Amino acid sequence: MLRLSCSPPLLLALPANLRILRVATRFYSSQDASSAPASLTINGKAYPSDSWTNVPPSILKHYGRQLHIQPNHPISITRKLIESRFPGFKNHNALPPVVTVGQNFDSLGFAPDHPGRSKTDTYYINKSTVLRTHTSAHEVDVFRANESDGYTISADVYRRDAVDKSHYPIFHQMEGALTWDRNDYPSNQALLDQIKADYDKLPRHDLVVEDPNPTFHPQRNPLQEQHHSPEEAEIISAHLKRSLEDMVVTIFNEADKALAAAGHSSEAEKEPLKVRWIEAFFPHTSPSWEMEVWWRGDWLEVLGCGVIEQPLLIRSNVESRIGWAFGIGLERIAMLLFGIPDIRLFWSNDQRFLAQFEGGKPMKRFVPFSKYPAAPRDVAFWLPKTDSTPTVAATPASTSSAPSSAGGQSTEPAITITDTPAFHENDLMEVVRNTAGDSVEDVVLIDRFTHPKTGRESLCYRVTYRSLEKTLTNEEANMLHEQIRQELVTKFGVELR
Secondary structure (H helix, E strand, C coil): CECCCCCCCCCCCCCHHHCCCCCCCEECCCCCHHHCCCEEEECCEEEECCCCCCCCHHHHCCCCCCHHHCCCCHHHHHHHHHHCCCCCCEEECCCCCEEEHHHHCHHHCCCCCCHHHCCCCCCEEECCEEECCCHHHHHHHHHHHCCCCEEEEEEEEECCCCCECCECCEEEEEEEEEEEEHHHCCCHHHHHHHHHHHHHHCCCCCCEEECCCCCCECCCECCCCCCCCHHHHHHHHHHHHHHHHHHHHHHHHHHHHHHHHCCCCCHHHHCCCEEEEEEEEECCEEEEEEEEEEECCEEEEEEEEEEECHHHHHHCCCCCEEEEEEEEEHHHHHHHHHCCCCHHHHHCCCHHHHHHHCCCCCCCCCCCCCCCCCEEEEEEEECCCCCCCCCEEEECCCCCCCCCCCCCCCCCCEEEECCCCCEEHHHHHHHHHHHHHHHEEEEEEEEEEECCCCCCEEEEEEEEECCCCCCCCHHHHHHHHHHHHHHHHHHHCCEEC
16 A cells, blocks of 8 residues: 655544654754754744744745745645635635644643654744644634634644655645534524535545445444434535545546646556545544545555544534544645655756646646766764663554644554653754755664663664755765764764764
8 A cells, every 4th residue: 555645634633553654763862952043033023032942944944935825836736626626615825834832732632741742843933832733723713713614724834754755844734624503503403404415415426435334433433422413423424525535536537637648557547446434533533534545556545534523613612513624735645646756846946847837737747857866875873871771662553744634544553762852863854954955865764773781772874865956976965974973973962983
């Protein structure tokens, strides 16, 4: 099965046992907070810095790019395609990325010790202000404003993450929700009749749909018994699934047209498009599902969705509303639609990339231009001595890379660390990004060794340098690599090998 990366929004953020695996190697020294400036100026506004500030220049230089509304950009084209399947929804595409900790975490019920609050995962402007980590940071505000029955939110989101072809510290999420207000109907039956009438108006399709499980199950996928009747959950779920099935038909039909125009054909393309619904768990929906799509010989994990948990709507002061929500990563769909192999390309200003999508229609597959040679370099080091040794444990469960909704799944156990030392593998990724920027294609842990006598731990990472815009000389790659090595020594006290 192909797992499409880039994390979903948090309303439907995936549990750990369903997320794409990423080894979370922890280190033992802390980052030097004294190097932080007294304030950060973002979009013309100054924010005071403090010990929580960890937003680097490499992130701020991309602030305000808003690829999801940039004309003729693949991310924007993808957003518009999805929006087209939800006529009448209010589309929120310009919500500012700077939000409060209350908006990003507290309003969604994040526990005080939730790992998502950690500085290793989140970009803090200061202790009370962050760059949003998911579009869900705006959910309560949008529900509370109560401007429309249906809405979408599309936005850039920010998370400290791995360095590879499918992860970037800034990516784009899209979530949508539709609710009905009980107060608009004289009886519960009138409400059910209206949702059924709305369902009957949805576009029909000839998809093969696999949906073997009951709509709700007491243990696996529970009904919100205190808030919803079985009949309400059934009709809301039916409306949700039909709406999203219509959306994927549109997306994959466009992808097929683009492939056909580019001359790509195979026996696999003759197979009919299929959808299957998988029971899931998300923090703010129940019952919940993930949607997988069979397309050209492979099952693709596409999105997450479910019936909105009523406590979220109650916190938003719209307790009389009931409905559904979904979330999706725009990069994952755009990479699929356009055949884009490297997530860094979305941020390129190279006209060889951007000019390929001018006009937006018809959908065009990306045509690779010259691929410059890779320049791999290894960096090995001993971690600083410490009195406490972290314990690595395989655990089932919980998720970034991203609302409300959806993303890659895996039944393999995630690797987690049971203690909370001050430094995280993501800090290494930040050193690489801040030094070499988009000239690095990949950073991978290739060796991990614990000395049998001293107990000290050694790590070795392979950093693959490859610019999208030119051939890096050996001298350029060596210079970048040496800067990274020295930054690791200076900031984290490692001993190079």
